[in-house]
Amino acid sequence: MPEIARLIGGSDCFELDFLERAAAPESAMKLGIRLHLAGLSLSDTVSILDRSGIERRRTTVHNWVQKAGLQPLNGASPDHVAVDETVIQLDDERFWLYTAVDPATNRLLHVKLAPTRNQAITEMFLAELRDKHLVDDAVSLVDSPLWMQAALHRRGFDYRYETHGNRNGIERIFRELKRRTN
Template sequence: MAESERLSKCIEWIDLSFVERDRTPEWAIQVGIRRHLADMSTRDASQFLDELGVQRSHIAAHNWVHKAELQPVSTVSADQLAVDEKVIRINGDDYWLYGAVDPQTNEILHFRLFPATTKQTTRWFLTELHRRYRLDGVEFLVDDADYLVNVLDEDGYRFQMISHGNRNAIERVFWEIERRTSSFATSFSHVEPQTAESWLKALAVRHNSRQS
């Protein structure tokens, strides 16, 4: 079987409804997105496709990722969720990435990027998370992050402060983000925060596809 045919058969989680009269074969768009999210810069993904006989620029590969608007979708299988926040550098400025992970499946439920970490941004994140997954009765696992602990306590959520065990699920996810971005850049540069958040959510979709 040709390499392009083999790769075109292994993709199930990318919706290409955004493609309108594109001159690129759909299998190539799918492969380009997957290779970029897996371990390649968009330039390397473009070169990879060129070796398969499809010539498209790294800008095209970049656009495919963000036009796909991938969003992590999961179900909550555990009575606990690991949540945390992490500083992300974008164009030299600090942004805060909030994340929630199901420690039973290691799936990412939600990512959200904010220009600051405050009680309000923390409440926005938790509200979005609850709206998507109906988390009545779920216990949140957190470390000593001030705003998360304070808001969870003030708003009556069940939570446990812990630095090991099931809470390590979110640490592993954040470590993977660091590893993945450092493979071609030490921070996001020359992109808008919305673009960085879009890429992070797409990475979450790819991560979840590997857990099932």
């Protein structure tokens, strides 16, 4: 609901002063920004703009939203958060992907890609998750080794070791992600 509250009011509720040159009509840009902030995907937003006679790419609409400083708000407040990390092979390099997922919706809450895996990066990931979302009262579900549990404990997160059940959502996401990157 907080995202909807940002859209109440006229089209003048945000300014387009960031524009160096206007390749599209200002009203189209405001419409595109509003549609994306309301929850439409970039593709759907571009489709609606196309129907209005304004042909733009998804990256263009994304840039409008970014430059206007009106990225969709964070602030999810889940009861449980599945937290995990996995290694991803890209060409000859290995990266560690840290992910937090709301198991009730399978919505990605926070993602961090790191060139290495260590306690400091794990704690930075958890601090960023806490800054983005209201997870202080959520139970973190982990199947990770002890360093993830230790980082959760140090950061004051309530956690539970779980290998099945609500964790299945994050494992499916990781499988699909690995399939797509390989």
